[in-house]
Amino acid sequence: MKEKNAESNLTVIEGRNAVLEAFRSGKTIDKLYVLDGCQDGPIRTIIREAKKTDAILNFVSKERLAQVSETGKHQGVVAYAAAYKYSEVEDMLALAESRKEPPFLILLDNIEDPHNLGAIIRTANLAGAHGVIIPKRRAVGLTATVARTSAGALHYTPVAKVTNLAKTMEELKQKGLWFVCADMGGTQMYDLDLKGPIGLVIGNEGEGVSRLVKEHCDFTASIPMKGDIDSLNASVAAGVLAYEIVRQRMSV
Missing domain, CATH: 3.40.1280.10 (SPOUT methyltransferase, trefoil knot domain)
Known part of the structure; x- marks a missing residue:
C-alpha cells in the first residue's frame, strides 16, 4: 500500500533519464529520493544537478524508495516536482x-x-x-x-x-x-x-x-x-x- 501524504499531490518523476532532464530543463524539484549507496555515473550526475538547486536530497533504502515510487520502475531515483514555479x-x-x-x-x-x-x-x-x-x-x-x-x-x-x-x-x-x-x-x-x-x-x-x-x-x-x-x-x-x-x- 502506498503512503498518502502531501507529496502525492506533486508531480512524480521517476527514472534516471527523466529526472536528469527535469533538472536540466529548469523544472522546480522540491525533493529528490536516491537509493543509498548507489554511485554509478548517471546517479552521480543527477546528484550534482540537484546540488545546484534548492531540492531537498534524501538518500534512502530500497524499501523507502519503493514506498515513494508510483511505477516501481524508479531505477534508483524518484523526484517530486512543484506544481507551480516559485518566485524570488x-x-x-x-x-x-x-x-x-x-x-x-x-x-x-x-x-x-x-x-x-x-x-x-x-x-x-x-x-x-x-x-x-x-x-x-x-x-x-x-x-x-x-x-x-x-x-x-x-x-x-x-x-x-x-x-x-x-x-x-x-x-x-x-x-x-x-x-x-x-x-x-x-x-x-x-x-x-x-x-x-x-x-x-x-x-x-x-x-x-x-x-x-x-x-x-x-x-x-x-x-x-x-x-x-x-x-x-x-x-x-x-x-x-x-x-x-x-x-x-x-x-x-
Whole structure:
C-alpha cells in the first residue's frame, strides 16, 4: 500500500533519464529520493544537478524508495516536482514598488498542511500582500492541493521558498521591513501600529512560531479570543491579522 501524504499531490518523476532532464530543463524539484549507496555515473550526475538547486536530497533504502515510487520502475531515483514555479523574494519587493505601496509579505513558519497554505495564499492575494515566503524544510510545497485550495490565487501571488527563514528576515530588515508574529502571549493586535513595510509571520497550530524566528520579530500580536479553546487555525489567524493590517493601511 502506498503512503498518502502531501507529496502525492506533486508531480512524480521517476527514472534516471527523466529526472536528469527535469533538472536540466529548469523544472522546480522540491525533493529528490536516491537509493543509498548507489554511485554509478548517471546517479552521480543527477546528484550534482540537484546540488545546484534548492531540492531537498534524501538518500534512502530500497524499501523507502519503493514506498515513494508510483511505477516501481524508479531505477534508483524518484523526484517530486512543484506544481507551480516559485518566485524570488526580490520579485515581491519589485511588485510592491511597481504598485507604489510599502511591502507587505506573509512568512510561514513550518506550515505543513497544504489546505492551510492554499487558504493563506488566497487570503494574501485578497488582502493585497505582495507575496508569501515559506521555508525549504518542514513545510509543504506548492502541491496540486495547495493550488486548488488557493482558488486561483496561486496564479497571481508570488510564493518564494527560502533556505533559512530567520536569515531572510534579517536581509529584509536591511531593506526597511519590520516583522510581527502571531502569538497568544503578545500585545493585542488593535494596540499595535501595523502600517508601513511589514512582514506577518504565522506559525503552525501545534508549535506556533519557532523560537529562532520569533527572536527575529519586532513585535508579537495576539488575537482577542472569547471561546473555550486556545488557538485559531493557522489560515484563519493569518486572515484575521492580515485584515487588521489592511484596515490600518486604509486609515492612513
